[in-house]
Amino acid sequence: MAYLEIQGLQKTYPDGTEAVKGISLSVEEGEFIVLLGPSGCGKTTTLRMLAGLEIPTGGQIVLNDRNLTNLPSSHRDVGFVFQFYALYPHMTVAQNISFPLENMGVSKEDIAKQVSEVADRVGITALMSQYPGPLSGGDQQRVALARAMVRRPMLYLMDEPLGTLDADHRMEMREFIREQQTDTGVTTIYVTHDQEEAMALADRMVVMKEGHICQVGTPSEVYEDPSDPFVAHFVGSPGMNLLDAKLVAENGHLAIMANNIPIIAHLPTIEKLKPGSVTLGIRSEYLIPDAEGPIEGQIVLVEHLGAFVMVYIDTSWGRLVMRAPSAVDYEPGAPIRITYDPQHMKVFT
Numbered sequence: 001m002a003y004l005e006i007q008g009l010q011k012t013y014p015d016g017t018e019a020v021k022g023i024s025l026s027v028e029e030g031e032f033i034v035l036l037g038p039s040g041c042g043k044t045t046t047l048r049m050l051a052g053l054e055i056p057t058g059g060q061i062v063l064n065d066r067n068l069t070n071l072p073s074s075h076r077d078v079g080f081v082f083q084f085y086a087l088y089p090h091m092t093v094a095q096n097i098s099f100p101l102e103n104m105g106v107s108k109e110d111i112a113k114q115v116s117e118v119a120d121r122v123g124i125t126a127l128m129s130q131y132p133g134p135l136s137g138g139d140q141q142r143v144a145l146a147r148a149m150v151r152r153p154m155l156y157l158m159d160e161p162l163g164t165l166d167a168d169h170r171m172e173m174r175e176f177i178r179e180q181q182t183d184t185g186v187t188t189i190y191v192t193h194d195q196e197e198a199m200a201l202a203d204r205m206v207v208m209k210e211g212h213i214c215q216v217g218t219p220s221e222v223y224e225d226p227s228d229p230f231v232a233h234f235v236g237s238p239g240m241n242l243l244d245a246k247l248v249a250e251n252g253h254l255a256i257m258a259n260n261i262p263i264i265a266h267l268p269t270i271e272k273l274k275p276g277s278v279t280l281g282i283r284s285e286y287l288i289p290d291a292e293g294p295i296e297g298q299i300v301l302v303e304h305l306g307a308f309v310m311v312y313i314d315t316s317w318g319r320l321v322m323r324a325p326s327a328v329d330y331e332p333g334a335p336i337r338i339t340y341d342p343q344h345m346k347v348f349t
């Protein structure tokens with residue numbers, strides 16, 4: 001049975017903004033779920049409703065058979081970390097981290113042990129006797145993470161908790177969060193607009209747009225088989241190449257034509273598939289240089305990324321990005337012909 005059940009959750013703010021438009025999601029016990037989407041798609045509002053900081057205007061939140069929908073935050077047993085997290089300024093770092101455990105009546109010895117363990121893992125042991133005020137934003141955020149994760153609530157709720165950290169600390173903290181969550185098995189809902197972070201952390205990711213859910217799946221499911229062109233382009237770095245094409249009737253069958261070039265791809269098994277416009281999608285790694293290939297273009301830009309390069313090519317289909325091994329030299333301005341792997345050519349109807 002699902003541990004956290006979100007049913008038809010809605011939030012319309014008093015000014016009429018429909019931030020969340022009836023989303024439903026079942027979360028298994030111990031799952032790490034990432035809500036991913038562009039700014040304004042309703043991620044934070046959803047998380048705030050789970051936290052009890054925002055009252056839904058419709059739908060239900062059920063945690064382990066308990067209806068939380070209208071319960072105040074203090075009755076929910078959730079631990080949250082937000083991007084701008086206020087620490088208690090009059091308490092030292094150690095006291096800040098100990099505070100939730102003291103409130104729960106944990107013994108002094110256990111508090112000392114757990115606080116020192118978590119501080120060690122977050123890398124803030126040297127800061128324990130300092131007050132938060134003078135600490136850098138990144139260090140404050142690490143203290144906030146330690147304070148949230150020293151406890152084992154029913155749910156961890158995290159809203160862009162790594163937003164203020166620099167790239168190195170982000171990677172470290174990402175590992176810490178994932179390890180800590182795996183060790184404790186606390187069900188986690190994590191919000192980010194960073195698709196790479198989402199792919200790295202999630203058991204399953206929930207891609208949102210304009211207040212609704214576009215797709216729920218494991219990172220590889222969402223990456224390999226996006227539900228629509230928006231998800232295809234939003235997830236992945238770079239996003240999937242998208243191009244306009246047509247389904248045309250040919251000898252009783254449907255064929256795909258893009259810019260008068262016949263395309264080989266699996267058509268989706270949708271009843272009543274009819275001739276008309278479709279969008280094709282192909283990831284950069286499935287475009288291949290081929291002197292006999294059907295796509296002709298000119299290289300406009302080459303990005304060197306270590307083991308491989310990203311080659312941007314202007315073609316009659318528009319600009320395409322191809323990932324290729326860095327061993328081959330690609331010159332901006334040079335003509336090129338490419339082909340594609342038909343197994344990975346997606347057709348979005």
Ligand code: ATP
Pocket residue numbers: 013014015017018019037038039040041042043044045046193
């Ligand atoms: P971001 O990553 O920028 O925080 P988000 O996906 O978390 O974006 P939300 O913060 O949930 O999105 O906002 C969803 C929509 O609701 C946006 O259009 C936002 O402007 C609007 N919104 C958020 N809070 C309020 C509020 N208190 N009153 C009115 N509209 C609001």
